[in-house]
Amino acid sequence: MAEFPPVQGARHGGTSAWAEGETGSRRGNSWRRRRSPSRKRGPPRRKASLSRGESRRTGHARWTAMKRMDRVLEYVRQVTRDGAGGVTAAEVAAALGLARSNASADLNALWKQGRLEKLCGRPVRYRLPPRAEEGTAATAAPCQLPPPPEDPFQEMIGWNESLATAVKQAKAAVLYPGGGLHTLLCGPTGVGKSMLAELMFRFGLRSGVFRPDARLMTFNCADYASNPQLLMAQLFGVARGAYTGAVQDQVGLVELADGGMLFLDEVHRLPPEGQQMLFRLIDKGRFRRLGETKVERTSKVLIVCATTERADSVLLRTFKRRIPMVIHLPPLAERTLGERLKFLKRAFRAEARKMNVPLVVLRSALEYLLLYDCPGNVGQLISDVQLSCAYAFLRYLSDHRVPVTIGPDVLPDHVRRQVVGIRQRRRELEELLEPYPDGMVVQLSDVDAPDETDSHLFNIYEVMERETRRLQGRALSDAAIQRHLAATVEAHFRHFLNTVQRRYQAGRQ
Missing domain, CATH: 1.10.10.10 (Winged helix-like DNA-binding domain superfamily/Winged helix DNA-binding domain)
Structure with a gap:
């Protein structure tokens, strides 16, 4: 599961x-440079x-x-x-x-x-x-x-509660005279570091810190951790002739982000060579493209890094010497149940919008989702909501009963097994769920028009409906269709499971 x-x-x-x-891989002769028979093969x-x-x-x-x-x-x-x-x-x-x-x-x-x-x-x-x-x-x-709020940080759940200190630090970093303070965002996987970085950029645009045409460039250092030179080429660019096949100059993310912001996710995966080049950019505002030895370039860019490293790690101590602003984001377990309920409301409304049918989340299911141990934090909570809705939608494709019901029977197994603190928090839970004696009802009239900016999953429900029609055309039984769709949904969710688990385990080490 x-x-x-x-x-x-x-x-x-x-x-x-x-x-x-997006566009698939471009393969074939268009990617091959034909070599003349008379051309000599020399060293690189x-x-x-x-x-x-x-x-x-x-x-x-x-x-x-x-x-x-x-x-x-x-x-x-x-x-x-x-x-x-x-x-x-x-x-x-x-x-x-x-x-x-x-x-x-x-x-x-x-x-x-x-x-x-x-x-x-x-x-x-x-x-x-x-x-x-x-x-x-x-x-x-x-x-x-409703238009986006004047303060973009208000879109973040808990901006004036458990994240109040983090939001104040983020605003101070953006508004600091001279182009802002470079910032390091710390916290385990799934706590919202990427979202905070995006909100910092939007706040800078609204405050006039960045030019109207400024860009937010995002780069995940883990994607190229095994190839340091390719990583540095992505970040800092490539000079013509730097290596075989570099037939023209290539602009890196640092130059593209000039006048704006560069967000480096999983910066602890940056190799030593890349760290030195990044520190030079932070200290002097100067850098060189890969292959350049004489020309020095400048870029006025606000650098925001994110890491899951512990505060006492060697890497973090090194970065803290150069990055003055360090913002810690708390895990979901340290946030209030009220904030967790807001995350659930937002997630179920997003799923109702994609399903295009109303749904009801039974009170018993809400209790499980509010109290289970969620080590993957907000990211895992949203994923578990999506998986629950996907299985409930499988049943809807057969019986077409509206509203779609989200009960304990469609929750992932680990949600039901890992409930903790139910006795200690019973009174708080009762007060929180008092407005929902029969469960949380999400009507389509309660749902905003589609806005998939924060969605990390394409519309799986449309795909499931198409698959159902296709399989029905093959005269399969309802039970066979259900088994096929259930296996497909689970396989899709498992596709990304190992990667995120590795990131979570790396953050705990």
């Missing part, structure tokens, strides 16, 4: 509903060891990641400039070859920046905001969703 947050970037549709990625021209294939794939991946939001905005501009009624995330994803979750995230980010307008309806549509000087009538009314 899955226990941890789902894989990111999965795409539905195409040849396989469970496939991952430079010291670096990246292969030609790695460098080209790296350049393509970086171009895709860096330019994706610009491509989304340009597509919306082209499609809606004649007064059309807007485009959906699915249409953008199909037109640009993106995962729907990525297209939705970019559209929502552009809306929050004021560069797009969101229109009411299902599915939600986006268009360019009408210019003041244009007198054309809109084809649809702007969605009456």
Whole structure:
């Protein structure tokens, strides 16, 4: 049974509903550089060891990641400039070859920046905001969703409770004169370090600390921990001729984040060479691309790092000498039951939105979810809610009973087994659940219009419905369809289980 947050970037549709990625891998002759028979094969021209294939794939991946939001905005501009009624995330994803979750995230980010307008309806549509000087009538009314709060940190559950100190530190780091204070975010897996970094950037945009066109560049150091040179190429760029296949200069994330913010997740996986280059950037504001020896470049960038390392680790002591602001985020076990209930409300509303059916969470299920030991923190809590809803949705596909019921029978086994402190917290639990004597009911009218910015899972319910129709067309029995869907759901959730478990165990060592 899955226990941890789902894989990111999965795409539905195409040849396989469970496939991952955006555009697929580009293979074939277009990736091969034909070698002339008369060309002599000499020794490598430079010291670096990246292969030609790695460098080209790296350049393509970086171009895709860096330019994706610009491509989304340009597509919306082209499609809606004649007064059309807007485009959906699915249409953008199909037109640009993106995962729907990525297209939705970019559209929502552009809306929050004021560069797009969101229109009411299902599915939600986006268009360019009408210019003041244009007198054309809109084809649809702007969605009456509440605008993002003036203080972006208010979107974080517990911002004025258990996270009040962390939020104050984050604001002080962003507003510090001279471009802000470099910051180190500490805490176990799943406590919200990535979300806090994003909110710091949005707060900086609203406060005028960053330019309106500034970028937040995100990099997970664990992705390239086994290849230090490729990691440094991603971060600092590559000079032409640095290694075989480097036929042109490549810009790194440090340059792309100039005037904005660079978020380095799992910075404890940064190799020693990368640490030295990062420390030079922090100390002097200078760096060199991979392969450069004479030219020194500058970048004014606010660096925010995240780590699961213990406070007494050697790495953390080294970073703390150079990074003045250290923010500790508490694990879920140290937060209040009231905050945990807010996480559950938000998670179940998100699932009801994706299922497009109302649901009811029985009081007994709420008690389990509020009290079970959740070592993966908020990330695991959300994943367990998703898995519970997926199994409840399997039953809905057979009996079509509304609302979909979330009871103890659909909770993962570890949730029912690992309940702790029920006697000590019984009074607190009774007071907290007093408004829900028959369970928590989530009506579609209670759910905001779709906003998948914070979703880490593509719409599994749409996939399950398509799989059900496909299997019914093969004249399979209901029981056989149920077994197939249950196995597919569990396999999908287990796909990311081992990776997150390793991260959690590494954080405890």
